[in-house]
Amino acid sequence: MYLFRGGVNHAHNAADSEAAAKNMQAWVNWMGGLQQKGILAGGEPLQPTGKQISGTKKVVTDGPFAEAKEMVGGFLIVNAKDINEAVEFSKGCPIFEEDGHLEVRPIQKM
Amino acid sequence: MVDHLFRHESGKMVAVLTRVFGFANIEQAEDIVQDTLLKALEAWKWGKIPDNPQAWLYKTAKNKAIDLIRREKLKYKIEHEFAPLLKSEYTLVPSMNEMFRENEIKDSQLRMMFACCHPSITIESQLTLVLKTLCGLSTKEIGNAFLANEDTIQKRLYRTKEKIREEHISLDYPGADNMPARLDTVLKALYLLFNEGYNSSHPEKLIREDLCEEAIRLTILLTENPKTNLPHTNALLALMCYHTSRFGARLDDKGYMVLLKDQDRTQWNKFLIERGNYYLNFAAAGNGIHEYHIEAAIASVHANAKSYERTDWEMILQLYTNLFNRTQSPVVAINRCIVLGEVKGYDAAIAELEQIKGFANNCYYNTSLGEMHLKAGHKKEAANYFQKALEFTSSHAEIELITRKLRLC
Numbered sequence: 001m002y003l004f005r006g007g008v009n010h011a012h013n014a015a016d017s018e019a020a021a022k023n024m025q026a027w028v029n030w031m032g033g034l035q036q037k038g039i040l041a042g043g044e045p046l047q048p049t050g051k052q053i054s055g056t057k058k059v060v061t062d063g064p065f066a067e068a069k070e071m072v073g074g075f076l077i078v079n080a081k082d083i084n085e086a087v088e089f090s091k092g093c094p095i096f097e098e099d100g101h102l103e104v105r106p107i108q109k110m
Numbered sequence: 111m112v113d114h115l116f117r118h119e120s121g122k123m124v125a126v127l128t129r130v131f132g133f134a135n136i137e138q139a140e141d142i143v144q145d146t147l148l149k150a151l152e153a154w155k156w157g158k159i160p161d162n163p164q165a166w167l168y169k170t171a172k173n174k175a176i177d178l179i180r181r182e183k184l185k186y187k188i189e190h191e192f193a194p195l196l197k198s199e200y201t202l203v204p205s206m207n208e209m210f211r212e213n214e215i216k217d218s219q220l221r222m223m224f225a226c227c228h229p230s231i232t233i234e235s236q237l238t239l240v241l242k243t244l245c246g247l248s249t250k251e252i253g254n255a256f257l258a259n260e261d262t263i264q265k266r267l268y269r270t271k272e273k274i275r276e277e278h279i280s281l282d283y284p285g286a287d288n289m290p291a292r293l294d295t296v297l298k299a300l301y302l303l304f305n306e307g308y309n310s311s312h313p314e315k316l317i318r319e320d321l322c323e324e325a326i327r328l329t330i331l332l333t334e335n336p337k338t339n340l341p342h343t344n345a346l347l348a349l350m351c352y353h354t355s356r357f358g359a360r361l362d363d364k365g366y367m368v369l370l371k372d373q374d375r376t377q378w379n380k381f382l383i384e385r386g387n388y389y390l391n392f393a394a395a396g397n398g399i400h401e402y403h404i405e406a407a408i409a410s411v412h413a414n415a416k417s418y419e420r421t422d423w424e425m426i427l428q429l430y431t432n433l434f435n436r437t438q439s440p441v442v443a444i445n446r447c448i449v450l451g452e453v454k455g456y457d458a459a460i461a462e463l464e465q466i467k468g469f470a471n472n473c474y475y476n477t478s479l480g481e482m483h484l485k486a487g488h489k490k491e492a493a494n495y496f497q498k499a500l501e502f503t504s505s506h507a508e509i510e511l512i513t514r515k516l517r518l519c
Contacts, residue, residue, distance in 0.1 A: 024204055025204070027200050027201065028195075028200075028201050028204045028205070028208075031194075031195060031198070031200060031201050032192075032195060032201070035191075035192055035194050035195050040194040040195070040198075041194065042194055042197055042198060043198050043200065044198055044199050044200070045199050045200050074200070076198075076200075
């Protein structure tokens with residue numbers, strides 16, 4: 001699984017629609033490439049808002065607290081034979097052009 | 111104007127959305143297109159047709175499709191190769207936009223043609239499905255074309271869709287090995303669709319120009335893709351162009367049939383004859399000769415002849431002989447005999463016609479014999495055959511023509 005952090009949230013920056021369109025195309029190209037190789041399994045972008053629920057009392061607070069660049073902005077699941085291959089596939093991801101970073105985590109089989 | 115637009119655009123949208131959702135979910139695609147057209151009728155009701163109605167329709171259909179995919183129920187039923195791109199919000203909207211680009215629309219229509227004309231579907235169901243999904247005809251219009259009631263057509267469509275699911279027919283192109291055979295099935299369906307339009311089984315309408323137009327439109331699509339633009343595809347298209355060129359001259363003001371000999375050749379459509387010549391030129395490639403080549407060549411000799419008398423009958427006879435040797439079709443044999451009459455005399459034609467067995471109850475066979483006898487001066491025999499022919503047709507135009515012939519006997 002790829003976890004995306006940081007980068008620019010274009011969905012909330014409609015003023016710069018040209019950059020947003022360019023960015024969207026970059027994601028389509030990258031993900032389209034993964035799909036054609038049969039690697040892509042699924043994934044979604046996430047809105048920058050949400051709720052945190054914590055403790056035995058299940059206290060609900062607004063929003064992910066972390067700074068924007070630490071916040072998980074989305075995820076993708078790919079089929080790779082090991083983590084090294086998954087790292088290799090991630091290198092074309094457009095998030096690197098937008099000052100974001102990506103975390104690769106194998107899914108734990110339980 | 112809106113009718114025409116709706117028919118063409120609905121065919122395109124159904125093809126695109128069926129590709130998006132998968133052939134097994136074709137009903138969802140049809141529902142969205144139906145909703146889109148209803149919404150357009152409502153929105154355009156007071157003459158407020160948008161500047162680009164096509165773009166309006168596509169945008170509405172796209173949004174409806176996106177909504178439907180977002181509702182989880184359909185999402186998990188989509189199972190084709192680019193399904194992951196439609197299932198992720200990262201790529202859903204841009205992928206949908208991509209599918210509605212002109213090239214992708216054409217590609218979807220071609221895939222749809224191959225799927226509708228799958229060999230496991232019977233020929234009449236193939237044609238019904240093509241007319242419904244690719245040509246945007248209503249079940250009532252299809253019923254009219256095939257002389258069947260709406261209920262029969264609906265049942266046929268239902269069974270065909272069941273078949274699609276049972277056989278897991280997809281919208282993938284056939285592999286290179288299967289391509290020639292699969293393309294032949296598609297061409298055959300278009301040929302029959304054209305024939306139905308050219309000489310309709312409908313009692314009151316001898317020519318169904320709309321069916322011919324659809325057949326031509328779909329065949330042109332096949333010539334626009336390198337996978338399917340083969341010599342015999344062009345031969346079939348040439349054949350259709352030549353035959354269509356005569357439509358304006360085949361019926362007179364009263365809707366009566368005018369035979370080739372009596373047609374006003376200045377009314378033949380020059381543009382279509384030129385298109386016929388153009389496609390026949392492309393057909394003359396490769397090593398194989400297909401029946402469509404020969405039929406197109408026959409039509410070409412007729413279309414390019416200055417008059418009935420100055421037609422190259424020898425050439426046509428050779429072509430018919432060749433065609434008969436390939437097909438052994440009795441219908442070809444009857445046609446060949448009529449040409450034989452022009453080349454070797456009517457008595458020779460009568461002798462050969464009498465050799466053809468099993469067609470005694472066929473209108474066309476009896477009219478052909480009647481005509482040859484009439485030309486040979488045997489009025490009594492001619493009258494007998496024309497009388498007999500009348501028993502085997504329900505077409506008003508044909509009945510009128512045969513009655514006219516009877517008066518000459």
